[in-house]
Amino acid sequence: MNDATRTGTDGASDLPVDTILRLAAQANAHKSWAATPDRLARTAPGRRAADARFLAQADGDPVRAESLRKAFYADLTAKSIRARRAKAGQRAGADA
Structure with missing residues (x-):
C-alpha cells in the first residue's frame, strides 16, 4: 500500500x-x-447574491439579467457534460 x-x-x-x-x-x-428545517431560508442568502450579481452584470436590466443567468447555467451544463465524458473516457482507457 x-x-x-x-x-x-x-x-x-x-x-x-x-x-x-x-x-x-x-x-x-x-x-x-x-x-436543516427550512432549506429555503438556508439557501436564500446565496440566491440573493446570485440575483444581485447577474443584475449588476446586466447594469440593472432584469431582462438581460435573466438572459445572463440562463447563459451561465447553460455553460455550466456543457462543462458538466464535458467532465463526465472525459471521466468516462478515462475509465474506459483504464479498463482496456
Whole structure:
C-alpha cells in the first residue's frame, strides 16, 4: 500500500485517501441538510447574491439579467457534460 491509499476497516479494500475524504464530506453534508428545517431560508442568502450579481452584470436590466443567468447555467451544463465524458473516457482507457 502506498501513501495515497488506506486499508478499510475490514482490511479487505484499499481506498484512495481522496475517496475516503470525499465520502466523509458527503456524509457530513447529508447530515447537515437533514438537520436543516427550512432549506429555503438556508439557501436564500446565496440566491440573493446570485440575483444581485447577474443584475449588476446586466447594469440593472432584469431582462438581460435573466438572459445572463440562463447563459451561465447553460455553460455550466456543457462543462458538466464535458467532465463526465472525459471521466468516462478515462475509465474506459483504464479498463482496456
